[in-house]
Amino acid sequence: MELEVRHLRALCAIADTGSLHKAARTLGMSQPSLTTQLRRIENALGAELFSRERTGCRPTPLGRAVLSRARPLVEQMSALVADARAAAVRSSEDPHLRIGATASRVIGGWLRRLRTRLPESATSLHVDVSAHTLLRLLAAGQLDVAFVHEVEGSALRMPAGLEQRVLVEREPQFIAMSRDHPAAGGSVVELTDLATDRWMVDPTVDGEWEGVRRVFAAAGLDPPVLRGDYHTATSLIVMGEAVAPCQPTSGPRDDMAIRPLRGDPLAVRLLLVWRPGFTGAAGVYADLEAAYREAAMRAPGYRQWLLRNESPLPAASAPACGEVGVRGPGRPGPFVRSDGANGRTKECCPAGGH
Numbered sequence: 001m002e003l004e005v006r007h008l009r010a011l012c013a014i015a016d017t018g019s020l021h022k023a024a025r026t027l028g029m030s031q032p033s034l035t036t037q038l039r040r041i042e043n044a045l046g047a048e049l050f051s052r053e054r055t056g057c058r059p060t061p062l063g064r065a066v067l068s069r070a071r072p073l074v075e076q077m078s079a080l081v082a083d084a085r086a087a088a089v090r091s092s093e094d095p096h097l098r099i100g101a102t103a104s105r106v107i108g109g110w111l112r113r114l115r116t117r118l119p120e121s122a123t124s125l126h127v128d129v130s131a132h133t134l135l136r137l138l139a140a141g142q143l144d145v146a147f148v149h150e151v152e153g154s155a156l157r158m159p160a161g162l163e164q165r166v167l168v169e170r171e172p173q174f175i176a177m178s179r180d181h182p183a184a185g186g187s188v189v190e191l192t193d194l195a196t197d198r199w200m201v202d203p204t205v206d207g208e209w210e211g212v213r214r215v216f217a218a219a220g221l222d223p224p225v226l227r228g229d230y231h232t233a234t235s236l237i238v239m240g241e242a243v244a245p246c247q248p249t250s251g252p253r254d255d256m257a258i259r260p261l262r263g264d265p266l267a268v269r270l271l272l273v274w275r276p277g278f279t280g281a282a283g284v285y286a287d288l289e290a291a292y293r294e295a296a297m298r299a300p301g302y303r304q305w306l307l308r309n310e311s312p313l314p315a316a317s318a319p320a321c322g323e324v325g326v327r328g329p330g331r332p333g334p335f336v337r338s339d340g341a342n343g344r345t346k347e348c349c350p351a352g353g354h
Helices: 005-017 020-027 031-045 061-090 107-117 131-139 208-219 230-238 281-298 300-308
Strands: 050-053 056-059 096-101 122-127 145-151 163-172 174-178 199-201 225-227 244-246 256-259 267-274
Touching (some): 005 061, 020 031, 096 107, 096 131, 199 230, 199 244, 230 244, 267 281, 281 300
Parallel strands (some): 096 145
Antiparallel strands (some): 174 244
């Protein structure tokens, strides 16, 4: 008898449930059938893979060795089936563009452009605070493309095979504070001006807390930290109870001040990532770039930051991949295009769209 994937799947089910009865139910078969199948597998290998005990089934040393090799094979087969099914959906007569994104003020303009350019395509959106979650969905064939961010210093774990393009090489993260905060009077905020403020950080955003903590440590500061989502942060900021990092494209708001930090110690890299074989990446990227440019121009603080740093927004015609969009004297602007295998980025903001 030759072992097949279904045999390996049965072994994994028995090990995971610890019971032939539970494993049979998981696999949708009867317990006698599973018992017979296990006996045949063990006969083919020449030894017992599980010890039958009153409390259930436990892998023998040989069983553990077989399982260590079987699990990756089962997972790869599952991924193969998922990719094949996704490809079948994509080749059907009803085109469907499945996009994912970490929260951003850019998404609305991006969707509008996609809908205008691809009127026959049904576009779905999956927003998640975790870039890693979106990358896993891409790798599993459940998304076509994702706009994600990576916090500087906290590299994303990029699944093998995914392709990517950098939208913004280094986007500074601004600070949201109440309108009457003492530091709100200036155009730029010193980090030390916020040393005694409570900082609101969302620990579910990949790399967010680690990035903020590194900045605190480098500055020798230890401000009080509140952990929670950025929707809750908005009300606390408006009331003067907290400050929080935010996207530079956020605002303006009448009840909140958004300012850059001196030296831009907090930053992210913005990426567009897509599944292997996705042929629409160039057009989707162009729509995203135009939406980002529009959002940046609508945010006075970010527009002023770009001018101060001699980094105006790129012209409507994007340079080729790997070229610098628009640069000031002797230095690249924030819109550096590149392809690569290691992705990065972050998006987070309590100030109305994160």
